[in-house]
Amino acid sequence: MNGAESLVRTLVASGVDTCFANPGTSEMHFVAALDHVPGIRCVLGLQENVVTGAADGYWRMLHKPAATLLHLGPGLANGLANLHNARKANSGIVNVVGEHATYHLQYDAPLTSDIDGIARPVSQWIGRAKAAHDVAKLGAEAVTVARSGSGKIATMVLPADTAWTEVTGPAPAVAPPPRARVDDSAIIAAAAALKKAGSRGMLVLGGHGLLRPCLEVAARIAAVTGCRLSNPGASARMERGGDLPRVGRVPYILSQALAYLKDTDEMVLVGCRRPVAFFAYPDQPSLLTPDHCRITPVADVDDDLLDALERLADALKAPKGKVEGPAPLPEPALPEGGVSVEKIAAAIAALIPDHAIVLDESLTSGRGIFAASEASGPHDWLQNMGGSIGYSLPMAVGCAVACPDRKVVALTGDGSAFYTLQALWSMAREQLNITVVIFANRTYNILRGELTNVGVANPGPRAVDMLTLDRPDPDWVALAKGHGVSAVRVTEMGDFSRAFAAALETRGPQLVELVF
Amino acid sequence: MNGAESLVRTLVASGVDTCFANPGTSEMHFVAALDHVPGIRCVLGLQENVVTGAADGYWRMLHKPAATLLHLGPGLANGLANLHNARKANSGIVNVVGEHATYHLQYDAPLTSDIDGIARPVSQWIGRAKAAHDVAKLGAEAVTVARSGSGKIATMVLPADTAWTEVTGPAPAVAPPPRARVDDSAIIAAAAALKKAGSRGMLVLGGHGLLRPCLEVAARIAAVTGCRLSNPGASARMERGGDLPRVGRVPYILSQALAYLKDTDEMVLVGCRRPVAFFAYPDQPSLLTPDHCRITPVADVDDDLLDALERLADALKAPKGKVEGPAPLPEPALPEGGVSVEKIAAAIAALIPDHAIVLDESLTSGRGIFAASEASGPHDWLQNMGGSIGYSLPMAVGCAVACPDRKVVALTGDGSAFYTLQALWSMAREQLNITVVIFANRTYNILRGELTNVGVANPGPRAVDMLTLDRPDPDWVALAKGHGVSAVRVTEMGDFSRAFAAALETRGPQLVELVF
Structure with a gap:
């Protein structure tokens, strides 16, 4: 077997069974190995921030790392923002980044870049294969690092010749150190x-x-x-x-x-x-x-x-038995009529299905949802820990791959969704069980508040232009359709609740655009 | 005036009259300053790789730098791949990257990252304002660096407090050193x-x-x-x-x-x-x-x-007079019927308008266009110098802003276009004079060849899955509509030529999807 196959077999032996990928030429041996090695699922993303965000979501639900497969420095760079978010969320990810053949680097071909330098700000560990026989051992080490503590970002650089050269075999899994006991x-x-x-x-x-x-x-x-x-x-x-x-x-x-x-x-x-x-x-x-x-x-x-x-x-001598759960709150009534932050919160809190995985990137539109949903049925609530918007749609892909039997609900502002809208295509390809809600207020509404917060009282038209997403109005039903996802647009709260409920009842990806 | 306004005024004084932007909270003072300072145009991109790619295209046509405005480390990271391409193209760009207030960095808030580290692999110069009175001088220096030699990437980090604190005024422009005379x-x-x-x-x-x-x-x-x-x-x-x-x-x-x-x-x-x-x-x-x-x-x-x-x-004692131009070639006939690489080349070569700016990211579909178009009327031919795909749509935005009286033609594979499709929205907002052709073969076709080149004779279904963009088929007419751009789909060469010609004759952005 070649170095690439030794890596794939090592990953599988170390418990990595999922790879989110956007490969190129330098990763072709890794891709080819997927058909020789049973036990690993590979999911394609059309842009690398989808790939890395998906790996983050996958970790958060399963606490085991997925691999990513990225094409040299620029491929890693495209996925860097969601790796930043993943690192801040203490997620574990094994990035496999293809690289030029070791002997080819000296010629500074177009895709040559400082991959280690690009990886460093988001990686707790970087390993670069110097020869094919390094590859398997480095792969096992990367998984160990990714699984250590709460989770770490391990980035492995795989020069093409170390992938295509013959080696003896994979490396065994290495258990991470146990979590430390506090004093x-x-x-x-x-x-x-x-x-x-x-x-x-x-x-x-x-x-x-x-x-x-x-x-x-x-x-x-x-x-x-x-x-x-x-x-x-x-x-x-x-x-x-x-x-x-x-x-x-x-x-x-x-x-x-x-x-x-x-x-x-x-x-x-x-x-x-x-x-x-x-x-x-x-x-x-x-x-x-x-x-x-x-x-x-x-x-x-x-x-x-x-x-x-x-x-x-x-x-504290706290009694041993389980504390009784909080008193239930009255079921919120489903709102009708015009859109407000309060009504959005009530509708979503009322309709969140039991055991849903909720990704909250709703920003100003969703300010009330967290409080309103604390008395909903049992669910998981995931948030952006790094502040780089465009995390929820990719995360939804990873959560749905990790937990195929649960409903994933991605709540996102339109501005945020635009950064990584290509995730919709992966949802459609994998027929993932995701309901996306786009809060289409057609503005970076949070920034209007921030302009005031930083002391700008009366922003002029050119400043306002930088905060608005109208002219033209995005059409999220068309954007979803273009990516192969069914969608519906609503502008009123009763219609929203019915559309949201219908989407939740449908298996596979569905998108609801709430325009207001 | 505050530090941000001193920077905007310095940029304008140094000849920078265009800013491609995707700002956030830490950049709000820069945004507010846009309304106080005449002479700078700001163009919003919905994702930062659109912003940086646009700045690259702008430089290539005018040989003067645009500024970019990016939101901390993750915003820079999202634009890194097209900065890689710009650096490899020897383009000049002034990146202005917002940063937390100097005193806030110690608290490691979510968006805190090593901005200098993220910038280093793509920047020939990095400057970080330590106090508000640094800002204007650093801005002038950044422009000088960006304009030096063939063009350089200068990245300036602007902590929020250096932007909002009062200063005395802008800094004067500094001319770059002249280009060196060879021995x-x-x-x-x-x-x-x-x-x-x-x-x-x-x-x-x-x-x-x-x-x-x-x-x-x-x-x-x-x-x-x-x-x-x-x-x-x-x-x-x-x-x-x-x-x-x-x-x-x-x-x-x-x-x-x-x-x-x-x-x-x-x-x-x-x-x-x-x-x-x-x-x-x-x-x-x-x-x-x-x-x-x-x-x-x-x-x-x-x-x-x-x-x-x-x-x-x-x-070489070459005669002084202008050499006569090459002999004209026979006008290619517009092809009809099924799609082939040769017919694509002939149709495009026949229809390229005089003085068009052609962005070639057509990869396998466009292999014949370069040769076929050498006898077309005068035009500019721009290519990807860094190999990170997803460059042509953002570049088109920058070229069209730079040269509003010329037709920009972006020729792109569907796989490439997906990385930065958000550029379509900026085309619509600014009503840029761009014709986009999507070669929708629904595969990373170049990688099929590369699999063979690296020695994989019979790729299995899981490998092939990583190279195909079908399941579901993207709908570029819907994707364009979603971004506010008119589009048409064709599947036959006669229809393609008519649709392409019609798009070229229409002012503003138009997209033609050629499915084959």
């Missing part, structure tokens, strides 16, 4: 802080701290201390709804964030860092916690968070 | 080589060596020595057709490239490097010139190529 001193300090603060305490959770096993322990801690539970502003993945405890989030809008935190005396961090402002604004603080708030970091996102929370519960 | 020794050696080789000599031209002033001198050199004229495989911009000398190109396909060069004894390089294979293939050479071919480099792309060519012509 007793941190647990003791956190227990004292939460005990003292009572309802003015806040337990802030990140990483797998927002998944069911940890949340059930967090609920016991909240029950015994009275502390609030929150994420630091966003979650890579939060299980919520149904019988799970209600976990708040630090709002994006600065004034709301300051209000949300103002009565917090003690903040305990498990799997995350302290909440900070998304952006700085003139004469506004970067740190969101009040001056009087003491902060106790307990565990880094890579640590064993379940162990830490269980020891914290023990230190 | 006499290189001229003498090249003259001797071409004289000796006669018709077995080849003068290979790059950079502005492929524009009219240089080509007219090259024609005199060819007339006096009998040498062939060629580009090294592709051209950032070549003026051709009409009375201009016919300049060949080294073919992409390796066997054809070797055949094209096999009778060359002496190769003289003016404004380019020696031709090399685009990719390495097992047991095939990386260098395309035969062993017996001597290579004489005369001038780097940054040097004064017109001066070098004039001195070379003088050294």
Whole structure:
């Protein structure tokens, strides 16, 4: 077998069974190997930010890495923004980046670039095969890195001649190191802080701290201390709804964030860092916690968070049994008539199917959905951790590949959706079980607020032009059709609810464009 | 005025009158300044690779830099691939990349990234404002760098607080250094080589060596020595057709490239490097010139190529007068019936309007167009110099903004077009005079050949799946409509010619999808 086949066999042996790909000439041996090696599924994306975003979504649902297959430096560059998001979400991904043959690099052919340099800002590990017999071992190492801690971005550079040269065979899987156990001193300090603060305490959770096993322990801690539970502003993945405890989030809008935190005396961090402002604004603080708030970091996102929370519960003498779930709220009525942020929130909260995977990139249009849906049935809530918009449609591809039996719901603004709309085609090709909602307000609406926040009171027409998506109005029904996805446009809330419900009941990709 | 306004005023004072932009919160002060400063046009792109590709096209037509406005590291990352292409084309661009406020960086908010690291692989210069009073001076320096030599990529990082803090004013323009004059020794050696080789000599031209002033001198050199004229495989911009000398190109396909060069004894390089294979293939050479071919480099792309060519012509005692243009060829007949590479070439060559700007990303479908169009009327021929596909639609935006009175013709494969299809929306918004032809063979056809070239004889179904764009078939008429561009689909050559001719006669963007 050649180096490429040794890599594919190593990936499979290491538990990697999915590859999101946009290959080119230098990756052809890897592509050819797919037909010789059973046990790996390859999904094509038409642009690389679809590929890397899909790998991020896949990890978040399964906590095992997918591979990506990317075409030299520019292919990696096209996928870099969603790798940034994935890194900030602590996802594990194995990037395989094709490269010119080792002896060809000296000639600086057009596609020659500094692949390692492009990879570095988004990768915790970079490995470059120097010869074919390196390839399998590097591949196994990349998977180990990707699986370590909460998840890491491992980028492997595969020169074409190391892919096509004969080798002896694949490399065995190498288990990642176990997650670290946090020190007793941190647990003791956190227990004292939460005990003292009572309802003015806040337990802030990140990483797998927002998944069911940890949340059930967090609920016991909240029950015994009275502390609030929150994420630091966003979650890579939060299980919520149904019988799970209600976990708040630090709002994006600065004034709301300051209000949300103002009565917090003690903040305990498990799997995350302290909440900070998304952006700085003139004469506004970067740190969101009040001056009087003491902060106790307990565990880094890579640590064993379940162990830490269980020891914290023990230190607080929290009763062992499962805390009863929150009281149900009245079912929201499905709204009719004109579109508003409140009605959008009510309609979506009412209709989210049980066990849905919700990707929230709804920005200003969806400001109310998170709060409204906390009493919906059990579902997963995934958010953008890196701030690079255009993440939800690619993520939806990865989540749907990872969890074919669940409904994936991607809620996205039109501006965000445009960055990676090619993901729609992968949804259609793979007939993925995804409902996309486009909030088509035809503006970068968030930036209108931000113009004011940074002190621009009366933007002129040229500034406003940079924030609007009209002239021409995008037609998302046509864009979906062009990618092979069925779509419908609605402009009124009753129609929206009916269209959204119908899409959810249909297997395969469906798109609803809500124009307002 | 604040730092952002000082930058906009400095850019305008330095001759930058166009900004391609996809801004976010950290760039809002720059956006606000657009309304206070006359003399700068701002064009919105819905994805950053549209923005950077447009800036590349703008430079290639005007040889003056546009600015780009990009949103922190991820915004730059999204535009990186077309910056790679621009750098390989020796284009000049001033990137303005917003950044968190200097004091906010320490908190590692979601969008925090190593912007300098992301910029480095594609930038010849990186400047980071440390305080507001740096901004104007750095902006002037960035423009000077971008305009130096053949053109450079200058990336300026603009922290939000340096943009919003008050400053005294803009900075004056700084002229770039003049292009270097090449040594006499290189001229003498090249003259001797071409004289000796006669018709077995080849003068290979790059950079502005492929524009009219240089080509007219090259024609005199060819007339006096009998040498062939060629580009090294592709051209950032070549003026051709009409009375201009016919300049060949080294073919992409390796066997054809070797055949094209096999009778060359002496190769003289003016404004380019020696031709090399685009990719390495097992047991095939990386260098395309035969062993017996001597290579004489005369001038780097940054040097004064017109001066070098004039001195070379003088050294060869080439007569001073303009060489008569090549004999006209018979007008190609417009083909009818089924689609073939030859018929595509004939139809396009027959219909290219005089003074058109042609962007060639037609790959396998357009293999014949370059040769067929050498006897068309005068036009510009622009190619991808960096190999990252998805360049032609963004480039078309930039070329059309630069040259509103000329027709821009973008010839692209469907696979390539998908990477940056959002460019269609900018064409519609700005009502740019662009005709797009999509060659919809619904496959990465070039990769089918490459699979064979790298030694894969019988690709299996999973490999073939990675090379095909069917299942579902993209609908480019719908995709164009979704972006606000009128489009028509044809499947037969007579219909194609009529549709292409009609599109060329219509002002504003039009798209023709040729399905075959």
